[in-house]
Amino acid sequence: MDNQEFLEMQKIACKVRIWTIEGVFNAKSGHPGGSLSAADMITYLYFKEMNVDPANPQNPDRDRFVLSKGHCCPALYAALALKGYFSTDEIKVLRHIGAMLQGHPNMKDTPGVDMSSGSLGQGVSAACGMALAGKLDNKDYRVYTMLGDGECEEGQVWEAAMFASHMKLDNLCMIVDFNGLQIDGSVNDVAGLEPIDKKFEGFGFEVIKIDGNNFDEIEAAFEKAKTVKGKPTVIIAKTIKGKGVSYMENQVGWHGKAPNADEYKLALEELNAQLKVLEG
Amino acid sequence: MKIATRESFGLALCELAKTHPEIVVLDADLAAATKTDIFKKAYPERFFDCGIAEGNMIGVAAGLAACGKVPFAASFAMFATGRAYEQIRNSVGYPHLNVKIAGSHAGITVGEDGATHQCCEDLALMRTIPGMVVLNPADHYEMTEAVKAALAYNGPVYIRLGRLAIDTFNNPDTYQFELGKGITLKDGDDVTVIATGLVVNEALKAVKALESKGINARLINMHTIKPIDKDIIIKAAKETGRIITVEEHNIIGGLGEAVCAVTSEFCPVPVKRIGVEDTYGHSGPALGLLAEFGLDAEGLEKRIIEIVK
Incomplete structure (x- = not known):
């Protein structure tokens, strides 16, 4: 990315964060913490990395994204809306009765959502x-899936990891949003996930470790993943x-809680200030 | 001809695969037992062994279906519907994906392997998932047609397969399968017996034997457990006044309760459920177990006489 693109990506990520807060505040519930940690990578995927077209969301040749950590859909919805899949008005009624945008992603009703997810460990198998x-049909689309670090405690993640490696799915890129916190506390206090890189290496993955809130590192990781042949890649993104x-x-307390009116105002002030700096 | 419905299933898949390139088959290290190995030999490039990891297998099937494939995922009924229940519910049922799930070695006729492998709860589990079609074919010809119907239906389907080789009784020249429509195998007006799956032929033998004893029973083969054929049940309730259900499944949650739901809402009549009475099976030869649980022709004949008198 040149400087202009880099700046543009930062602006979009900031808007994704603003709409994440809008969604969770208006829903009076939801998961802001993990949405905000993942916002930069989700932004990069939809605005730089993936071959997708909001005008043709079912294109069979498109790249796919499965948000296996489905509870972080406020960031996904924000990215999809900003990309043009649907109006940002939908975000204002997130989780409301009759709303298109459900508390966890629903592929049946939401343009751009490639897989229903939310029950942890399942999206990665899909x-x-x-x-x-894609391999069967000799198509060159790529599949991306994002997992939470806590999600990696699910046995199914490792069933899927074994399968991906055995089937040599080099068109698959997993991303672990390693923000270090889950509902009950620090991931390593709850379940001792480390060394996660060694675990994936043992399962036959190409492992790339990055700062998942740094666009230079995000770009380098996705570029490298595309060159890996004969095995799947996992990007372990510290966020x-x-x-x-x-x-x-x-703060672990912000895993699954909506801000109140004052907190909402403060969050938007901070994010809008960040955006203003980026927009010069 | 004696043939297990699991084998009929494997053969049907192979036949359909000739004209349906979208069919792919997944198994969880049980291909030789579920008979998907017949497909594997013919179409190795469209067969994927997922290893002993049923939850992942169902998720992989969901992803394949989301990309236009029609995956048939097979394992033992116990593991396919029990171990992977939540994967089926959330990754297949909720998005209504075109995944077909085959549960082999269902019921007590698994035999010697015993209770851990004798799934008498699969129909109950699958019935509770919105949009899921639940099929339990009774012989080779019915299974062949059921697999075709499952393929023609755009959405999730569960098909129950049996391990035990059983006699065919349907006439292949006249047999017609219609999803969600029961089949009257014998008319009668004293009582209606509604049976499903492997025990239909046992029930058929029983009701035929009862004729000479002055009991003229109607017999319905309910190959589709969901959506259940309301019309045929209501008609039977009105015309015969009582119903007996027969299934190789827990009497909780299966055919019996599906029939009770229809009669209690639309035409209340006494219903007696014959099946596995909220217990586990155990080791033994399949036919011996069938007799012990009162689900062979002789046992059914006795039970029907007791109930009718």
């Missing part, structure tokens, strides 16, 4: 199936849970 279908909203950063 992503494997999509990658396998800051709640990134961009000072009082949410690295």
Whole structure:
């Protein structure tokens, strides 16, 4: 990316964060922490990396994205809306009765959502199936799936990892949003996930470790993943849970809680100030 | 001809695969037992062994279906519907993906392997998933047609397969399968017996034997457990006044309760459920177990006489 593109990506990510807060605040519930940690990578995927077209969301040759950590859909919805899949008005009624945007992604009703997800560990298997279908049909689309670090405690993640490696799914790129926190506390206090890189290496993955809130590193990782042949790639992305909203950063309490009116105002002030700086 | 419905299933897949390139088959290290190995031999490039990881297999099937394939995912009924229940519910059922799930070695006729492998709860589990079609074919010809119907239906389907080789009884020249429509195998007006799956032929033998004893029973083969054929049940309730259900499944949650739901809402009549009475099976030869649980022709004949008198 040149400087102009880099700046543009930062602006979009900031808007994704703003709409994430809008969604969770209006829903009076939802998961801001992990949405904000993942916002930069989701932005990069939809605005730089993936071959997708909001005018043709069912194009069989498109790249796919499965948000296996489905609870972080406020960031996905924000990216999809900003990309043009649907109006940002939908975000204002996120989780409301009759709304298109459900508390967890629903592929049946939401343009741009490639897989229904939210029950942890399941999206990654579906992503494997999509990658396998691509191999069968000799298509060159790529499949991306994002997992939470806590999600990696699910046995199914490792069933899927074994399968992806065995089937040599080099068109599959997993991303672990390693923000270090899950509902009950620090991931390593709850379940001792480390060394996660060694685990994936043992399962036959190409492992790339990055700062998942740094666009240079995000770009380098996705570029490298595309060159890997004969095995799947996992990007282990160290991130800051709640990134961009000072009082949410690295706070476990913001995993699944909506801001109140004052907190909402403060979050938007901070994010809009960040955007203003980026827009010069 | 004696043939297990699992084998009929494997053969049907092979036949359909000739004209349906979208069919792919997944198994969880049980291909030789579920008979998907017949497909594997013919179409190795469209067969994927997922290893002993049923949850992942169902998710992979969901992803394949999301990309236009029609995956048939097979394992033992216990693991396909029990272990992977939530994957089926959330990754297949909720998005209504075109995934077909085959559960082999269902019921007590698994035999010697015993209770851990004798799934008598699969129909109950699959019935509760919105939009899921649940099929339980009774012989080779019915299974062949059921697999075709499952393929023609755009959405999730569960098909129950049996391990035990059983006699065919349907006439292949006249047999017609219609999804969601029961088949009257014998008319009668004293009582209606509604049976499903492997025990239909046992029930057929029983009701035929009962004729000479002065009991003229109607027999309905309910190959589709969901959506259940309301019309044929209501008609039977009105015309015969009582119903007996027969299934190789827990009497909780299966055919019996599906029939009770229809009669209690639309035409209340006494219904007696014959099946596995909220217990586990155990080891033994399949036919011996069928007799012990009162689900062979002789046992059914006795039970029907007791109930009718």
